[in-house]
Amino acid sequence: MSLRLWPVASGVAWRTLHNVFTTPSLLMPSVLFPLFFFTAFAGGLSQVGEVPGFDYEGDYTSFQFVFVLLQSAAFGGVFTGFGIARDFEGGFGKRLLLASPNRLGIVLGYAIAALVRWSFTATLLTIIALVARMDVGGGPVDIVGLYALALLVNVSGLLWSAGIAFRFRSIQAGPLMQMPVFLTLFFAPVYVPVDLLSGWIETVAAVNPVTYVLEAGRSLIAGDPAGIALAFAVALAMIAAFAVWGVRGLRRAEAAG
């Protein structure tokens, strides 16, 4: 099955990115939503950082930046999943299945496209955050670690939504891709550290894998790394699980003809 994996992946990635970067209606949502959330959370809620017990080394802008970075990564994957669903609904998916000696290259190609697409958003978001004088306490290694975590979240988001797209092969499955990701992200400690949560949200956040990735990311940008190994393990576990989900979805699409 190693037959022509890379040519197929590069072809699928090229075409997906070509369409995204030449069609504003495809590009803008994945860029504007994170910027909107960042402005609203970091700007409008900045006084939350003054709450007693808000124990965080960095400023509130960096606290929210990490959340929005991970959110943009996850949704960068989901928006690419929308594209997969559109491709199969419109019949182009059949062309890809037919023209691809190695069909795993299709998944890899979409994943590369999702990554490049998110990189564009992440670059813009980072520039705006730095312009807004975000406090960056971490060194280069910490920052690389933060972006590596976000990258893994991006791949997870893509594999999750690809699994849905391959199974339903219709853009009507969009909410099924989007809602679980949205809920998982917002059931993590979005506005305050996990220690300040109480009641049911504290319980949910404690079992939410995104909590560990988010808290580790915040510790990295603040220059006070904590729980890094666990966060990477969680992210890699999500990728492993969603890779199985995504590839099985591809097999379902193949069997459906």
Next chain:
Amino acid sequence: MVNADNSIVVEGLVREFKKGPRAVDGIDLRVEPGEIYGFLGPNGAGKSTTVLMLTTLLPPTDGTAKVAGYDVVHEGPQVRSMIGAALQEAALDNLLTGRDHLRLQTMLQGLPRKERKARGEELLIRVGLTEAADRKVGGYSGGMKRRLDLALALVHRPRVLFLDEPTTGLDPQSRTALWDEVARLAREDGVTVFLTTQYLEEADVLADRVGIIDHGRIVAEGTPAALKAEIGRPSVHAIPERETDRARIASLLAQFGDPLGDGDLAVRLHGGYGLADVVRGVDAEGLALHDVELRAPSLDDVFLAKTGRTLEGAAEAEESAPQPAG
């Protein structure tokens, strides 16, 4: 592994849909290297379902099929690297230009980077799309999309080419051009062509051999000439000078052959009779004909003989009911 076999070998191929009929019901066929095989049948007969299975887009329920020497179930990647296919609906991306499509296809098929552009240009010229190459395909006509689809199928110089109703909806000029190109591919490049069609003329003109499929089963197979020879006898079709003579002429014609029905004054001649015998008989009875014509057997006659229906009538009947793919 190198495999120089361009053939298609199918044994007992079945595709059964859930809660549906057997779209393909145990077909056997063999297409030799470099041959153009016409797969003829009405809508819903099982043509497209067969193509989907042979191109690895749909797993068979039962049976085996080898394309270019590779098993379609167990060696799908090898099969896909050997075949080109233009399916019934030309699935193109409206956001890409014709040239973009060729670039994508050359990438997917793993052509070396330095060859991609030249191969794309060569195919654009061959299908006559050079001038439209930089336009988005959303603005292409149906014929242009079909031609682009054919070019995409040829990018990697496939050994076996599947064309699923390639001329449906095309104007006569585009249809003839596509026929010429398909014939050239088989003749000059040695490509094996598996062509589905519901057009008798297309199968007659293009195909070296024809398989006629109805309700998922192959009911006849052979060269067009051999199939028509099997029916053997020509038919006589008459138009009376006076409508009042219609009944007498019908009665007279019945002496020379079997009536063909459909309300026409037409009979399939019995052995030993010719057009001259019919004309002499009409004269002897003092009847007059406005026109009389001797027709050689057609593939529609073959279809009629094998299924009891005309191909056109079968298509209309099939279209009135929901069906699985072709």
